Amino acid sequence: MPVVAEQFYALTYSDEVYASLCEDFNIPHQIRVDFREQLEDVAAIWRWKQSRAEIIRRPSEDVKALASVLKHVQKLSLALDALSPDALIALERINSRFETQAILSDATHSDAGHEFHRYTNHDGVEVILTDTAEDLIRAVSVLEHITVEAKESIRLTRAGSRSDYALSLWLTNIADMWTNQLGRPFTRDATTDGEPLTHAAQFCITTFTYISPSTSSTKIINGMKKHISKSRK
DSSP, X not given: OOSSOGGGOOOOSOHHHXXXXXXXXXXXXXXXXXXXXXXXXXXXXXXXXXXXXXXXXOHHHHHHHHHXXXXXXXXXXXXXXTXXXXXXXXXXXXXXXXXXXXXXXXXXXXXXXXXXXXXEOTTSOEEEEOOOHHHHHHHHHHHHHHHHHHHHHOOOOOTTTTTHHHHHHHHHHHHHIIIIISOOOOOOOBOTTOOBOSHHHHHHHHHHHTTOTTSOHHHHHHHHHHHHHHHHO
């Protein structure tokens, strides 16, 4: 049964390639069918996660967007502060017209977008609450404050760090297969040039090449190191 949408599945390992993997890494005959299915599953999961990483906006773009919102909100706040008493009265007069709309109908929202909150008090009288002009002006100030905090709360990450999650998850799944299905230690010893020395490292690099040929062996080895360090905590 597919673990992700069918669109993320592809024949990653041909019969010839898989047979070679089984021989090179001594995959027991009795588990080869199930092991192959799991390899294809984790490859499909990688494609799914990678596709999501590619459409997710970078944190820097979100910070930029919030900064733009903040700039406009601050301008609006200054403009509201500059309104004359007569202008404020005009706002209140027009806003009260929409408050009347709540009384004369069963609508949940006004034509301008106010939300009408209705409840019955202890005397059995229906009470309707909606935003006054003063509430709306105060909302601009509230929006300014939460936009500032939202902008500051976004943690900037290196380009590509989000897409690395797909590889990290793939390695987690492979490590689980390697230790639980094969009963072997998931180790990642490598040369200074990034050449794998352990069977686990060689297996990861070999199998991942068929999923993403452009991914360097060094990146896979480093990913293994992170996974192993994290799993020891």
